Amino acid sequence: MDQLETPDRRHQPRNLCSELVEVVFEDQQGNTVSTVALVEDLSDQGLCVSSSLPVSPGRIVRIRAEGLESRGVVRYCELGEYSYLWGLELASGWRGEWQPHHELALDRSEEEPT
Structure with a gap:
């Protein structure tokens, strides 16, 4: 795996997304866990997904979807309103x-000060 150093998320362009992916990881007991998660947004450095399960930061995960298979690291896990x-x-x-079938690139020009 390449070196994983991501700049602050707020400084990376992110696209909204609504796509289901399979996430596979090992839990603290070494059991393989497979769950379906919803991609909320994405950037060149990674994804934000919503899941019914919590996961520990630092955990290695595999992501799978039609046309996608990758590995990564959980950087944060926080409880949102529903997941x-x-x-x-x-x-x-x-x-x-x-x-992804459902990806929306935001118009960044509206975010830039004039």
Whole structure:
């Protein structure tokens, strides 16, 4: 896996997304856990997914979807309104040819001061 050093998330362009992915990881007892998560947003460095399960930061995960298979590290896990939100940092070039069916690029020009 490439070196994983991500700049502050707020400084990275992120696209909104609504795509189901499979996330596989080992729990603290060494059992393999597979769960379906919803991609909330994505950037060149990784994903934010929503899951019914909590996961410890630092845990290595595998992400799978049609046209996507990658590995990454959980950077944070926090309880949102309805689920746990995981910040996943993935190796550079993680996205490859993957094109989610539901992705929305935000108009960044509205965010820039004039």
